[in-house]
Amino acid sequence: MRISRGRNGAPxxxxxxxxxxxxxxxxxxxGADGVVVNDVFFExxxxxxxxxxxxxxxxxxxxxEGWVQSRDGTGxxxxxxxxxHIPAGEEHWHGASPGSYLLHRAVSxxxxxxxxxxxxxxxxxxDAGG
Amino acid sequence: MRISRGRNGAPxxxxxxxxxxxxxxxxxxxGADGVVVNDVFFExxxxxxxxxxxxxxxxxxxxxEGWVQSRDGTGxxxxxxxxxHIPAGEEHWHGASPGSYLLHRAVSxxxxxxxxxxxxxxxxxxDAGG
Numbered sequence: 328m329r330i331s332r333g334r335n336g337a338p339x340x341x342x343x344x345x346x347x348x349x350x351x352x353x354x355x356x357x358g359a360d361g362v363v364v365n366d367v368f369f370e371x372x373x374x375x376x377x378x379x380x381x382x383x384x385x386x387x388x389x390x391x392e393g394w395v396q397s398r399d400g401t402g403x404x405x406x407x408x409x410x411x412h413i414p415a416g417e418e419h420w421h422g423a424s425p426g427s428y429l430l431h432r433a434v435s436x437x438x439x440x441x442x443x444x445x446x447x448x449x450x451x452x453x454d455a456g457g
Numbered sequence: 458m459r460i461s462r463g464r465n466g467a468p469x470x471x472x473x474x475x476x477x478x479x480x481x482x483x484x485x486x487x488g489a490d491g492v493v494v495n496d497v498f499f500e501x502x503x504x505x506x507x508x509x510x511x512x513x514x515x516x517x518x519x520x521x522e523g524w525v526q527s528r529d530g531t532g533x534x535x536x537x538x539x540x541x542h543i544p545a546g547e548e549h550w551h552g553a554s555p556g557s558y559l560l561h562r563a564v565s566x567x568x569x570x571x572x573x574x575x576x577x578x579x580x581x582x583x584d585a586g587g
Contacts, residue, residue, distance in 0.1 A: 328525065328547060330533040331540040360513045360545045362566065383490045385564050387517070395458065403460040410461045415490045417458060434515050434564050436492065 331355045331364070345441045348373025348422075361437045369393060369429045374422020376444050381437025386411040386421060393429030394453040395421040402453055405429065420445045425454065461485045461494070475571045478503025478552070491567045499523060499559045504552025506574050511567025516541040516551060523559030524583040525551040532583055535559065550575045555584065 335354060342350045350373050355364040361382065366389070377398070386395065388409040395411050396402030398418035403411060405421070413419050415437070422445070423429035465484060472480045480503050485494040491512065496519070507528065516525065518539040525541050526532030528548040533541060535551070543549050545567070552575070553559035 328527050328531055328533070328544065328549065329542045330525075330535075332536075333538050355540050356515070356542050359542060362513045362515060362542060364515055364540055364542070382512070382566070383492045385486070385492060385494055387562070395460075397458050401458050403458070405460075406462075408463050410485050410494055412459045412486050412489060412492060412494070414458065419458065432517070436512070436566055 329356055329359065342367075345376045345378070346373060346422075347376070347444050350375075355432065363433075363435045365433050365435070367431055367433055369423035371423050371427055372425050372450075373429075374445050374450060375420045377418050377420050377442035379416050379418055379440040379442070380413060380435050381415060381440070383415045383436050384413045385434040386413070387432040387434075389430045389432060391423060391429040392427040393421060393423040393431075395419060396449070396453045400452075405431070418442065420449075422450075459486055459489065472497075475506045475508070476503060476552075477506070477574050480505075485562065493563075493565045495563050495565070497561055497563055499553035501553050501557055502555050502580075503559075504575050504580060505550045507548050507550050507572035509546050509548055509570040509572070510543060510565050511545060511570070513545045513566050514543045515564040516543070517562040517564075519560045519562060521553060521559040522557040523551060523553040523561075525549060526579070526583045530582075535561070548572065550579075552580075
């Protein structure tokens with residue numbers, strides 16, 4: 328059993344090649360039993376690469392605005408208070424909208440499989456509701 | 458991919474035999490791929506039975522004060538902003554302190570195995586830091 332009280336005390340970490348744009352991802356609770364909890368801040372326009380979670384992922388939107396999109400075109404705008412669930416193995420991305428940062432807490436379960444970056448066309452398609 | 462925006466619109470549901478005291482548990486996202494998200498409100502003194510989660514559980518404390526305790530005696534007081542992780546298969550309980558309600562969001566992964574009620578002695582032991 329583990330507990331995290333507020334921030335973890337470690338310096339915030341800027342994330343690299345599996346994201347586009349500037350993204351800060353702080354572990355709330357490091358992985359154990361395949362369960363990882365991170366707080367992730369995306370600057371406007373920043374987003375994850377396409378990726379999958381072996382068991383799934385729950386996103387709790389804390390502040391700002393953004394999107395989550397699946398490869399099949401389904402997706403949702405995200406705003407503070409929203410809770411999203413991504414099923415096992417579903418190829419998806421999430422990130423900030425062009426005009427707002429996004430802060431979410433992510434509970435990621437099982438291995439993460441990273442894929443290619445989200446193209447500007449795919450990113451703009453989310454903005455158009457695609 | 459699923460999303461929940463604020464409450465789910467269904468009437469709040471009071472929970473029964475696997476809890477002591479009055480407990481209200483509202484699904485934020487019903488189970489899929491073994492991942493369930495619930496907001497759970499415990500009146501002062503209320504608590505879960507002892508139980509396990511097949512893969513684990515993450516508790517995000519939204520308001521109030523309470524405890525989470527394992528069968529081996531390890532445990533933590535809970536207060537708003539805390540995040541707790543219970544490993545796969547660990548027998549534990551969580552609930553409100555005697556003098557405060559507790560509201561937490563729970564991400565429960567895999568089957569839940571319900572056990573017996575938490576005795577008043579075990580509950581008071583948490584208060585003593587046991």
